[in-house]
Amino acid sequence: RIVYVNGDYLPEEEAKISIFDRGFLMADGVYEVTSVLDGKLLDFGGHAARLERSLTELDMAAPATTEELLEIHRALVEKNGIVDGLVYLQITRGAPGDRDFAFPDPATTPSTIVLFTQNKPGLADSPQARAGIKVISVPDIRWHRRDIKTVQLLYPSMAKMMAKKAGADDAWMVEDGYVTEGSSNNAYIVKGGKIITRQLSNDILHGITRAAVLRFAREAQMEVEERNFTIDEAKEADEALVTSASSFVMPVVEIDGVALGDGTPGRVARRLREIYLDESRKTAI
Numbered sequence: 001r002i003v004y005v006n007g008d009y010l011p012e013e014e015a016k017i018s019i020f021d022r023g024f025l026m027a028d029g030v031y032e033v034t035s036v037l038d039g040k041l042l043d044f045g046g047h048a049a050r051l052e053r054s055l056t057e058l059d060m061a062a063p064a065t066t067e068e069l070l071e072i073h074r075a076l077v078e079k080n081g082i083v084d085g086l087v088y089l090q091i092t093r094g095a096p097g098d099r100d101f102a103f104p105d106p107a108t109t110p111s112t113i114v115l116f117t118q119n120k121p122g123l124a125d126s127p128q129a130r131a132g133i134k135v136i137s138v139p140d141i142r143w144h145r146r147d148i149k150t151v152q153l154l155y156p157s158m159a160k161m162m163a164k165k166a167g168a169d170d171a172w173m174v175e176d177g178y179v180t181e182g183s184s185n186n187a188y189i190v191k192g193g194k195i196i197t198r199q200l201s202n203d204i205l206h207g208i209t210r211a212a213v214l215r216f217a218r219e220a221q222m223e224v225e226e227r228n229f230t231i232d233e234a235k236e237a238d239e240a241l242v243t244s245a246s247s248f249v250m251p252v253v254e255i256d257g258v259a260l261g262d263g264t265p266g267r268v269a270r271r272l273r274e275i276y277l278d279e280s281r282k283t284a285i
């Protein structure tokens with residue numbers, strides 16, 4: 001696989017970064033994951049805009065313009081022959097050459113930028129989407145700037161492992177009784193045909209897929225409500241689903257062992273998946 005590191009396209013085994021990189025030492029970095037279908041990038045503009053916001057919030061310099069990032073994404077997709085898959089991008093606060101809590105001077109310590117592709121043939125028609133996924137609830141003990149897409153992913157990884165151990169596929173995180181989001185996706189329930197998902201704030205990541213799905217849902221005259229919902233309300237919902245760049249719209253069929261509806265993907269979740277895939281393919285670049 002050909003990857004990108006700080007201006008160079010290299011075979012992955014030749015790509016190297018410093019052991020003093022603050023991404024490695026302090027999880028001082030941000031990332032984006034953009035999906036590729038039919039060789040084209042989905043929602044690239046949204047991901048680039050969120051990346052810029054994450055960098056600004058952390059007072060980190062952008063090592064490339066949006067146009068340059070698009071060019072790198074496209075080059076990697078082409079060099080690796082990706083038809084369906086993902087492009088991962090990470091920017092960290094560079095390698096100051098020693099370990100220190102204070103941020104290094106960006107003039108002498110440039111940020112580190114890394115991109116690589118993941119090949120996922122048939123990404124859009126996964127068996128998981130047909131069967132739906134099972135989730136468990138876990139407490140949300142993450143920091144309170146979840147709107148910034150940082151590489152601090154230890155707790156979400158632990159949540160995913162808790163789900164696996166419990167025989168489920170993923171975890172929904174709960175704070176004060178309310179669902180915040182999934183370990184790596186935004187969470188929704190459906191009640192009486194209405195799509196309910198948590199309102200945007202610093203408590204959740206502002207999902208690019210979420211924004212697109214809600215827009216398409218409203219355009220299709222589906223009812224959308226952005227509000228908090230409790231995990232108890234979720235267990236009594238007609239349907240549930242999650243969204244993310246890598247899973248698009250994924251039906252949830254079970255929460256903490258409680259089956260929703262008849263335990264198969266709901267009508268609204270299936271429709272949203274179809275609409276999202278159709279519509280976002282049209283604007284893929």
Ligand code: PLP
Nearest residue numbers: 184185186205207208209244245
């Ligand atoms: N919430 C969290 C915590 C995530 O990690 C992700 C994706 O990685 C999402 C939501 C979904 O965001 P997006 O639709 O932009 O992929």
